[in-house]
Amino acid sequence: MGRVMQGQVVVAGTGAGLALVSREPLSFWGGYDYHTGEIIDRRHPLSGQVAAGRVLAVPFTRGSSTTTAVLLEAVKAGTAPAALLTTGPDTFLALASVVADELYGRPIPVVALSAADFDLLQTGQRLQVTADGQVRLGDVT
Amino acid sequence: MDTATDLPLRLTDRDRAVLMGAAGPAARLALRIICRLAPVYGAAELLDITAAHIDSTVYIGLAGLEFAERLASLGARVVVPTTLNVSGLDEHGWQGWAVPNEWANHAHRQMVAYQSMGTVPTWTCAPYQTEHKPVFGQQIAWGESNAIVFANSVIGARTARYPDLLDICCALTGRVPAAGLHLTEARAGQVLFQLDGVPAAIQRDDTFYAVLGHLLGQVAQDRIPVVTGLVVQPAEDQLKALGAAAASSGTVALFHLVGITPEAPTLDAAMQGHAPEQTVIVTLATLLAARQALTTADGAAVDMVVLGSPHFSLAEFQQLAPLLAGQARHPQVEFLVTSSRAMVYLAEKAGAISALRAFGGRVTVDTCILTSPMLPPHIRTLMTNSAKYAYYAPGLLNTRVTFGSLADCVASAVAGRVVRSEGVWAA
Numbered sequence: 001m002g003r004v005m006q007g008q009v010v011v012a013g014t015g016a017g018l019a020l021v022s023r024e025p026l027s028f029w030g031g032y033d034y035h036t037g038e039i040i041d042r043r044h045p046l047s048g049q050v051a052a053g054r055v056l057a058v059p060f061t062r063g064s065s066t067t068t069a070v071l072l073e074a075v076k077a078g079t080a081p082a083a084l085l086t087t088g089p090d091t092f093l094a095l096a097s098v099v100a101d102e103l104y105g106r107p108i109p110v111v112a113l114s115a116a117d118f119d120l121l122q123t124g125q126r127l128q129v130t131a132d133g134q135v136r137l138g139d140v141t
Numbered sequence: 142m143d144t145a146t147d148l149p150l151r152l153t154d155r156d157r158a159v160l161m162g163a164a165g166p167a168a169r170l171a172l173r174i175i176c177r178l179a180p181v182y183g184a185a186e187l188l189d190i191t192a193a194h195i196d197s198t199v200y201i202g203l204a205g206l207e208f209a210e211r212l213a214s215l216g217a218r219v220v221v222p223t224t225l226n227v228s229g230l231d232e233h234g235w236q237g238w239a240v241p242n243e244w245a246n247h248a249h250r251q252m253v254a255y256q257s258m259g260t261v262p263t264w265t266c267a268p269y270q271t272e273h274k275p276v277f278g279q280q281i282a283w284g285e286s287n288a289i290v291f292a293n294s295v296i297g298a299r300t301a302r303y304p305d306l307l308d309i310c311c312a313l314t315g316r317v318p319a320a321g322l323h324l325t326e327a328r329a330g331q332v333l334f335q336l337d338g339v340p341a342a343i344q345r346d347d348t349f350y351a352v353l354g355h356l357l358g359q360v361a362q363d364r365i366p367v368v369t370g371l372v373v374q375p376a377e378d379q380l381k382a383l384g385a386a387a388a389s390s391g392t393v394a395l396f397h398l399v400g401i402t403p404e405a406p407t408l409d410a411a412m413q414g415h416a417p418e419q420t421v422i423v424t425l426a427t428l429l430a431a432r433q434a435l436t437t438a439d440g441a442a443v444d445m446v447v448l449g450s451p452h453f454s455l456a457e458f459q460q461l462a463p464l465l466a467g468q469a470r471h472p473q474v475e476f477l478v479t480s481s482r483a484m485v486y487l488a489e490k491a492g493a494i495s496a497l498r499a500f501g502g503r504v505t506v507d508t509c510i511l512t513s514p515m516l517p518p519h520i521r522t523l524m525t526n527s528a529k530y531a532y533y534a535p536g537l538l539n540t541r542v543t544f545g546s547l548a549d550c551v552a553s554a555v556a557g558r559v560v561r562s563e564g565v566w567a568a
Contacts, residue, residue, distance in 0.1 A: 010181055030536045041536065063392060065284065065304035069201040072306065076204035092304050094181040099306050099529060102144055103208060 002136070008089070010134040011097040013109030014032040015083035016128040020045045020054040021121045027063035028070040028092075029103035035080040057118065061092045071096035075106055077134035083109040083129040087118050111135060150179050152188040159314060167217035171310035175318065178307065184318035192275055193223040193312035194268050196253050196284025197305045200229030200248035208306060209254035212313070217258045219312040223265040224273045225450075226285045226509045227250045231426045232264075234505060239514035248513070258313070264507040265481035267381065267451040269296060280323055282311035286388035286450045287381070287529065293395040295380045297403035299323050302394045304472070309446045322395055328404060329413035329444055332361045332395050333420045336370030338416055338427065344372060346565045348432070348546045350379040351528035353423070354386025356431040363392040369399045370423075378454055385451050386528030429566065435531040441463035441558040443543065444520045446470075446550045449479035450509055450527040458488035458497075463512040464551045465500040471557030475520065476502040500554075511537055524553050 022045050026032070031041035037052025052074075061067045071093065074080035080100075084093050093110050101107035109129045113121075117135075121127075126138030152160070160176070163168045177253035179187065186302045229242065229248030229440075240248075256262050263271055268283075275281050275298035283289050283300040284307075292298040301321040303311060311317050321327050334357060342350050357366040366387070372544065375383070375398075387393035405411035421427075448461070461478070470476045478497065480488075485504055488494050497504065511533050512518055523534055524543045531544045545553065545561045552560040 011177075030533065043536075065146070065196065065286065065302055066199065066201065067304070068199070068307070069199070069205045072204045072208070073202035077203070089181045089183075089288040091178065091181050093303055095174075095178055095307050098177045099208065102170060102174060103204070103211065134498075 005113060005135040005137070007111035007113045007117070007133045007135055008083070008135045010086070010094050010106050010110035010138050011101070012131045013083070014131050016053065016107045016126070016127060017053050017055045017082035019057060019121055019127045020046060020049055020051050021057040021123045021124055022126050023059060023091045025060050025062035026058045027061060027067055028068035029064040032070055032074065034070055034073040034077050038072065039127055049135040051081045052079040053082050055083045055085060055129065057085040058116065059087040060090050065092060066087050067092045068096040075100040075104060075108065080108055083111070084137065085118065085121065085128070086110070087111050087115050134141055149174055150184070152176070153214045158466070165216050167212050167215035168313050170212070170215065172316065173314040174307065174310045175314060175316060179318040182301070182318040182320040182339055183218065184320040186319045187316040188280060188319040188323060189315055189418045190221060190280045190282045190311060190317050192221050192254060192273070192279065192281045193308060194226060194281070194283040194285060194288055195223060195260065195308045195312060196226040196256060196481065197309045198225050198228045198251065199305065200251045203247065205305070206247055207253050209251050212309065213254040213257045216427060217313055219259050220315045221312060222273060223260045223312040224268040225255055225260050226288070227512050228264055229508060229513050231505045231507045232297040233514065235513070235515065239517040240513060240515050244514060255309070255327060263481065263483070265452045265483070266509070267454065267481065270454050271483060282308055282317050284308035286392070287385035289394050290384035290388045290396065291381055293322055294384060294397065294402050302392065323461035326413070329365065329393060329415050330367030330411045331364040332366045333416050333417035334366055334368045334423050335420065336368065337422050337424050338369065339370065339423065339425060341372050343425070343565045344478070347379060347382065347526065348544070349428070350375060350383040351386045351526065351544070352432045352435070353389045353427050354428065355435055355528050355532070358387040358389060358391025358393050358422065359431070360385070361391050361393055364418065365395050365397065365409065367391060367397045367417070369403060369408055371398055376403065381451055382528065386532070389529045389532040399539060432544070432566065435528055436542065437535045438522050438541035438543045438559070442522045443524045443553050443559050444475055444522050445475040445477060445516070446501050446524045446554045447477045447479070447510055447524060447530060448547070450529045453478050453484060455481040455484055455487045455491060455493070458484070458493040459491060461547060462493040465502070466547055468500060468555050470501040470554040473557055474554045476500065477505060477510070478502060479505050482506045500530065502536055510534070524559060526550055
């Protein structure tokens with residue numbers, strides 16, 4: 001529908017894909033299988049969904065700081081999300097993305113949205129994330 | 142500008158020189174990563190640290206190994222005394238377990254890479270129980286959640302929660318973002334827990350600290366808990382258990398125990414004069430519920446008793462030995478203690494290992510069951526006195542867990558089924 005949200009760039013990059021959205025924070029350690037991109041935290045609402053190539057929206061990361069290492073593995077394995085949307089600057093996601101950029105020249109775009117904008121996201125929407133922190137919303141498919 | 146804020150990062154001349162390569166390519170890469178992260182931390186400048194503890198040693202996969210070997214190949218050398226957390230492998234004992242060969246090979250390469258950087262190969266998640274323990278007020282960059290919370294809370298050293306990959310960058314440069322728990326104002330208590338009618342007999346019991354920690358983490362999440370109403374002086378290993386539990390069920394990086402921990406001589410000091418965001422009355426009933434939540438198994442089956450998360454200390458070995466004397470484990474129950482090379486050496490000298498061997502117990506060093514794929518598939522149910530093992534094992538190892546006291550763990554290993562006395566918890 002062409003709605004555009006302006007977020008805060010945490011790590012710049014471009015990415016697009018179908019949204020995978022949860023209001024629950026996620027730990028990637030024990031929560032994300034980097035071999036497949038599946039969310040495997042069985043207590044998480046997105047459990048069983050594959051986030052590879054999707055625009056993954058979670059408010060922030062929970063728990064272990066090993067989240068960064070798991071997300072870096074996902075970048076190398078080609079199972080990382082196409083972009084990450086959060087409600088605030090998340091240092092663990094940012095670090096994984098920066099190291100992916102330094103090692104592989106492939107940062108994952110990380111953009112922080114206001115809580116109000118984040119609440120408008122829906123799983124299945126086509127989203128496009130731009131390098132200046134815009135999130136362009138398409139229809140739910 | 143590719144960062145979260147438009148505030149320019151204030152760098153020193155030395156920082157600028159390092160970014161130009163004056164300290165070599167590894168330090169240059171490390172400082173570039175720190176500088177890109179600093180605005181995300183909300184830092185406008187960097188500050189010096191004088192020690193580091195590296196959790197990046199844990200083997201997760203080929204990308205983490207590639208990062209370590211890239212740094213090593215660039216000639217990386219730490220510039221502050223730096224201890225190493227657990228690795229993915231008991232370097233000289235993994236063959237006795239179910240670790241796949243290829244995995245062992247990769248994990249070992251990662252150990253070699255980090256050891257090549259001039260670090261101290263402590264291979265332990267309890268570096269605060271070594272001679273490298275930091276001191277009050279010292280600025281440090283530590284990884285490993287239980288070590289971070291112990292350093293901040295029990296010692297009064299200052300570290301943020303450094304994630305894997307960043308901890309080593311800090312060690313290679315001696316610089317960290319000037320933000321978060323490095324700064325006094327970020328260390329004020331936020332959630333007040335008032336113990337109400339919790340008897341001293343319970344407060345003296347080891348399990349109380351694991352249970353209280355689990356509760357603090359659940360409620361406080363990433364905020365700073367403050368506890369009042371403690372009437373006993375906890376032992377170091379009890380504070381270790383409390384912190385590890387709180388850093389598992391939540392992401393607690395600092396707690397204050399009023400009258401006990403160094404930044405909490407009074408409630409007002411712990412809160413830095415602020416009012417609590419939330420106040421929680423902790424009764425015996427609250428604690429009993431938290432204690433129950435640590436058990437996910439529902440029967441009497443137990444395949445393995447596992448102790449030592451965080452790594453078992455000398456004092457814990459000495460506490461365990463007399464409980465084992467003259468007994469042997471049930472043939473169907475494995476009995477494992479995870480610890481460090483240094484602690485096992487000291488415990489051996491102190492005569493606290495022979496009883497464990499005679500009992501049929503085993504010791505693993507350098508790693509633990511959460512970071513090394515060592516358990517054979519027939520191990521489905523665990524028993525432990527560690528809240529951290531109890532919290533993570535169901536998700537990471539797909540095992541069910543019974544939480545109990547040290548004595549319960551020994552009794553269960555002997556009986557071949559879960560034996561759990563209510564002990565001090567009996568109402």
